[in-house]
Amino acid sequence: MRLRTTFLSTALAASLFATSSFAIDTIAREAFMVDVKTGHVLLEKDADVSMPPASMSKLMTLYLVFERLKDGRLSLDDEFSVSENAWRKGGAASGSSTMFLEPRQKVRVEDLIKGIIIQSGNDACIVVAEAISGSEKNFAVEMTEKAQELGMMNSSFSNATGWPDPGQRMTARDLSILARALISEFPEYYKFFAEKNFKYNGIRQSNRNPLLYKTMGADGLKTGHTSEAGYGLASSALRDDRRLVLVVNGLNSVRARSSESERLIEWGFREFNNYALFKKGEEVTQAELWLSEKQTVGLVIDQDVEVTLPRKSRREMKVTVKYDGPIPAPIKKGQQLAKVVISAPDTKSVEIPLYAAEDAGRLGFVGRLGAALKSIIWGVTG
Structure with a gap:
């Protein structure tokens, strides 16, 4: 057997994979941008450095509320x-962002959600934390546990609001x-x-997310600011079924937070695009077989594959298909036989497994003997 390599068509190779090495400079201290559908990273700067998230940590408070709403x-x-x-x-007496709630007041959960998102109400966060977990301290423990479950391995919480505390830390990636x-x-x-x-x-407040007021498809998520954290924004924008998430932090002003977030998201939509590569169950190519009743077997992919790449790349x-072949029989349907390898200059290759589309039985003794003789005399396999 030897390594078999099949190069797919030029047209197919033109619609493939993204690289995160295609970068842009940013004045943000930390930054991370990802395409939501494909998961490909468009930009990262100190994305795994622990940082104070300020009010962006309210997103975890909201996650725990949404989770309880969803499960009833x-x-x-x-x-x-x-x-x-x-x-x-x-x-208001604390000088922090507030929903202007009053003691002993009863507040609907929907209003508390809006108060947290739109008004960045610290009072609303504490009300939620105490109602759900008995105390803000207990709620913070649950926040940290949930972060671990979600794969946010560099996040910890000591409060529900994002109030400055050495234990309140996240990363842009998280x-x-x-x-x-x-x-x-x-x-x-x-x-x-x-x-x-x-x-x-009786008090009307406006959402502090500056991107909502621009015609760029933005529909979330949350601002943050403390003297230690600087100005930050976790944002998302949707255009033509393509969604980007951007996190920036450590900016020096409200204006910089707005303009830099807009600039980076516009760059992400302009310079990158998504391309459909394969559909789940699609036959990508065929592999040669050895000592089998069939000459070849189809190689199928077990997932939809859509990828992001810089338009200019x-x-x-x-795109190549690689396997050690010819592959000896018997073959079982669903058996992993090969891989698609997607590569480009200055990028990390991506490998996607391929599986047998059907069973392929082994030849009987006489058939195997004949195939062996052909191989010895003529160099014929199969």
Whole structure:
């Protein structure tokens, strides 16, 4: 047997895979951008450096609320009581972002969600934490546990608000994981992130996400700011069935947060595109067989494959199918036999397994003997 390599057509090779090495500079201290559908990274800068997330950590508070809404433990019409602690610690008297809740007030869960998203209400976060877990401290433990479950391995929480604390840490990459989870798992509640205004207790406040006010397809997610963190934004925008998530932090002003986020997202949509490569169950090519009743067997892929790549790199992409062949029989349907290898200059190759489309039995003794003789005399395999 020897390594068999099949080069797929030039047209197919032109519609393949993305690379994260195609980069752009950013003034953000930390940054991470990913295509939601394909999972391919378009930009990363200190994406795994621990950082104070400020109010962007409220996204985890919201995740735990959405999770309970989805599984029926909560409803949007449920009401939570405002404790003295939530009023003092998270209200207007603390000088923090607030929903302007009053002590002992009953507040609907839907209003609390809007207060957290639109008004960045620390008081609303504490009300939610106390109602769900008994205390903000207990809720923070649950936040950290959920982060681990989601694969956010560099995140920890000490409060529900993002208030400065040495134990309140996330990374830009982890924030993108959380953003993608919110988008994919809770589409019925994600819509709240796009709302621009909310009035509660007679006070109207506007969503602080600057991208919502621009014609760029933005529909989320959350701003953040403290003196240590700088100005940050976890954002998402959707255009023509293509969604990008961008996280930036460490910017020096509200204006920089707005302009840099817009610039990076526009770059992501402009310079990259998504391309469908294979459909689940599609036969990619055929593999030669040895000592089999069949000459070849089809090689199929077990998943839809859609990939992201820089538009200017399409023509440089190569797609090959590799396997050690001819492959000796017997073959079972679903047996992994080969791989598709997607490569390009200065990029990391990607390998996708291929499987037998059908069974292929082994020749009987006489057939195997004849095939062996052919191989010895004529160099014929199969």
